[in-house]
Amino acid sequence: MRFGLSLEQLPACAALGHIVHSYLQVTASHPTPYPVMPDGTQAVFISPYGAMIGGAQSRACDVQMLHAGDYFGIRFYPGTLRHFFSLDLSEITDQFADYKYLPSQDFGDLHNRLYRSSRFSERAEICEQWLLRHYKPQTLTPFDHALSLIYQSFGSIKVSQLAGEVGWSSRHLNRLFRQYTGLSTKTFAQTVRIQYVCRQLFVAPGNSLNTAHDLGFFDQPHLLNDYKKRLLSSPGLLFDRFMSGFYNR
Numbered sequence: 001m002r003f004g005l006s007l008e009q010l011p012a013c014a015a016l017g018h019i020v021h022s023y024l025q026v027t028a029s030h031p032t033p034y035p036v037m038p039d040g041t042q043a044v045f046i047s048p049y050g051a052m053i054g055g056a057q058s059r060a061c062d063v064q065m066l067h068a069g070d071y072f073g074i075r076f077y078p079g080t081l082r083h084f085f086s087l088d089l090s091e092i093t094d095q096f097a098d099y100k101y102l103p104s105q106d107f108g109d110l111h112n113r114l115y116r117s118s119r120f121s122e123r124a125e126i127c128e129q130w131l132l133r134h135y136k137p138q139t140l141t142p143f144d145h146a147l148s149l150i151y152q153s154f155g156s157i158k159v160s161q162l163a164g165e166v167g168w169s170s171r172h173l174n175r176l177f178r179q180y181t182g183l184s185t186k187t188f189a190q191t192v193r194i195q196y197v198c199r200q201l202f203v204a205p206g207n208s209l210n211t212a213h214d215l216g217f218f219d220q221p222h223l224l225n226d227y228k229k230r231l232l233s234s235p236g237l238l239f240d241r242f243m244s245g246f247y248n249r
Contacts, residue, residue, distance in 0.1 A: 005032060009024045025071065025073070036057055040056055050111075057094055058094055078181045087179075104134070
């Protein structure tokens with residue numbers, strides 16, 4: 001257990017595997033901050049004391065865990081909350097909103113049911129069944145294609161090229177990225193890029209110059225400045241804390 005925190009994770013079932021990144025439970029041995037890295041995902045945090053949804057974060061931040069105990073969470077892949085709720089996620093960018101922001105009449109019941117069980121696996125199953133009941137599959141659109149192209153390029157594709165590839169104007173694409181991810185197209189791509197930088201520097205810490213050039217940074221200082229802007233830390237200090245598991249594969 002590091003920093004007074006331990007983490008358990010379980011994957012979603014096959015039906016939700018492309019939408020829900022994971023179910024997780026953080027156990028705090030004492031009141032402590034929990035670091036949240038900017039990775040474009042959305043998360044719902046559920047504790048015995050309440051629930052909230054985390055909007056997309058443009059910079060690293062801490063969630064304050066004010067009590068010792070279990071904190072359950074659901075991490076959604078970027079742009080996938082629309083399969084459950086009609087939301088404009090730009091309204092909660094860089095915020096943590098009360099769960100009542102979600103247009104669901106029975107989310108409070110889910111919160112109560114989770115903490116009637118003491119086992120993480122049982123909580124994950126309760127949550128998954130709730131999500132399956134509320135799942136409304138959406139048809140694939142150029143937005144999904146744009147997401148795929150950003151991932152394939154590790155965030156280095158230009159917005160103008162991206163818009164041309166999917167057949168939408170840059171303005172229309174940006175509007176949907178803000179609505180579905182909470183970030184502009186450019187900021188989302190930069191978030192994917194810096195997460196990939198994290199992974200590369202973790203795997204090969206002495207190779208930052210090649211990583212910079214490969215991902216379109218002018219030079220190593222440009223890369224490190226962007227890194228510190230987003231993650232508020234140097235690479236070495238960050239790796240001593242939590243790095244997002246979404247892109248770290």
